[in-house]
Amino acid sequence: LSDGPLKGVKAIVTSGPTHEAIDPVRFIANRSSGKQGHAIASALAAMGAEVTLVSGPVSLADPAGMTVVRVESALQMLNAVRQRLPADLVVCAAAVADWTVANRASEKRKKKAGDPPPTIQLAPNPDILMTVSKAEAPLRPRLVVGFAAETEKLMEHAADKLARKGCDWIVANDVSEGSGTFGGDANTVHIIDGTGTESWPAMSKDDVARNLAERITKALGKA
Numbered sequence: 001l002s003d004g005p006l007k008g009v010k011a012i013v014t015s016g017p018t019h020e021a022i023d024p025v026r027f028i029a030n031r032s033s034g035k036q037g038h039a040i041a042s043a044l045a046a047m048g049a050e051v052t053l054v055s056g057p058v059s060l061a062d063p064a065g066m067t068v069v070r071v072e073s074a075l076q077m078l079n080a081v082r083q084r085l086p087a088d089l090v091v092c093a094a095a096v097a098d099w100t101v102a103n104r105a106s107e108k109r110k111k112k113a114g115d116p117p118p119t120i121q122l123a124p125n126p127d128i129l130m131t132v133s134k135a136e137a138p139l140r141p142r143l144v145v146g147f148a149a150e151t152e153k154l155m156e157h158a159a160d161k162l163a164r165k166g167c168d169w170i171v172a173n174d175v176s177e178g179s180g181t182f183g184g185d186a187n188t189v190h191i192i193d194g195t196g197t198e199s200w201p202a203m204s205k206d207d208v209a210r211n212l213a214e215r216i217t218k219a220l221g222k223a
């Protein structure tokens with residue numbers, strides 16, 4: 001562990017997509033690469049925090065200097081986060097599937113000539129960010145940071161998520177086609193908290209992570 005201002009701070013970061021199985025060989029996923037969440041976990045660890053990174057399936061190597069828990073589904077991600085509470089800080093950067101497959105098949109779905117295509121039934125997944133934000137003391141972390149990934153009405157939807165999910169900050173980013181946010185190396189973010197909005201210029205995901213870690217350090221009174 002590095003000796004930095006966040007020494008003694010226990011942090012949990014979620015990152016990457018989740019995979020929701022349709023059958024043993026197929027799944028529903030999304031375009032998250034884990035780059036932003038992993039960069040945040042690394043920036044927090046570099047400042048001395050004791051970090052657990054809970055990651056969905058990504059092709060990135062496990063970052064050094066932290067505990068990495070690899071999961072597949074939203075339910076597994078929720079359980080991994082829950083097991084590690086209490087924590088001082090939780091950052092939810094993962095792109096968690098809103099829905100899981102209700103009629104998951106235990107064997108591979110077979111295509112038979114003349115049969116209609118199968119129907120996939122969806123059921124809501126638990127909301128990890130909301131669960132952590134609304135946890136009772138002493139499980140409620142001092143600071144809970146969520147993200148909002150939107151393709152339209154970015155600030156409106158992000159402000160709505162801050163209010164509805166009960167977190168302390170929302171980091172809003174545009175993931176519309178052509179933005180390059182999913183999988184890219186750069187990001188343009190807006191931080192919304194109870195007092196207002198701070199818009200940062202486009203920068204690398206590593207710089208977003210470092211600036212966010214500094215803002216977190218100040219908010220926790222550790223600067």
Ligand code: PMT
Nearest residue numbers: 032033034035036092095096127128129146147148149183
């Ligand atoms: O991984 P990259 O390729 O680097 O891309 C980065 C990113 C775009 C994935 C990242 O910056 C980002 O925006 N992450 C959140 C993506 C997302 O799912 O946003 P959302 O608006 O659908 O969800 C809002 C918040 O609730 C998020 O903090 C999310 O982690 C959380 N959530 C959502 C659903 C759910 N069931 N549980 C949750 O915890």
